[in-house]
Amino acid sequence: GAVVSQHPSRVICKSGTSVKIECRSLDFQATTMFWYRQFPKQSLMLMATSNEGSKATYEQGVEKDKFLINHASLTLSTLTVTSAHPEDSSFYICSASRAGGPGELFFGEGSRLTVL
């Protein structure tokens, strides 16, 4: 149990376009989902915390208009990178915490975004 699916795993887009990444909890309900960005050989950098039915909470320095997060249901959160630029190229990872659970965090497989 506790599977988090992330899609797409890889995406290449042109500069100026928008890209949507989906994060789904397959076998549990997640009231809270988290979005991270990871640079090569570095740790996970928390971008935002997404709560079902409410606005996401963004970490300092993360542009909320650039990284749109929607958590429309207890099993789905989406991250949209708007007007993408080459510097947005990165590995994006979502995680989810089970509703009513003891607090473990489960991660998706990650999405590699390359902006040309």
Place this chain on the structure above:
Amino acid sequence: GENVEQHPSTLSVQEGDSAVIKCTYSDSASNYFPWYKQELGKGPQLIIDIRSNVGEKKDQRIAVTLNKTAKHFSLHITETQPEDSAVYFCAARGNQFYFGTGTSLTVIP
């Protein structure tokens, strides 16, 4: 806020030997300490965790120890195998999760 430090940043061991990774944390309110294994190009996978009311936990070749007084916890992998090669992250949860900087483990066949 919490500060999690992880050492070493890289670790090479011979197959069959043991590997130990250590983390320290600063917030005494942190009460949950998971360890994650991340293979290249994939998301982190939870491999073992420990809560603040327990001093040690073991799952086959993997064990975690926690010293609340000293605010440090360690991951122990015994009888290492090449497939154990990956990046390992520790984390501490207080009001949110804080991650260590990662340890790149290489098991040499």
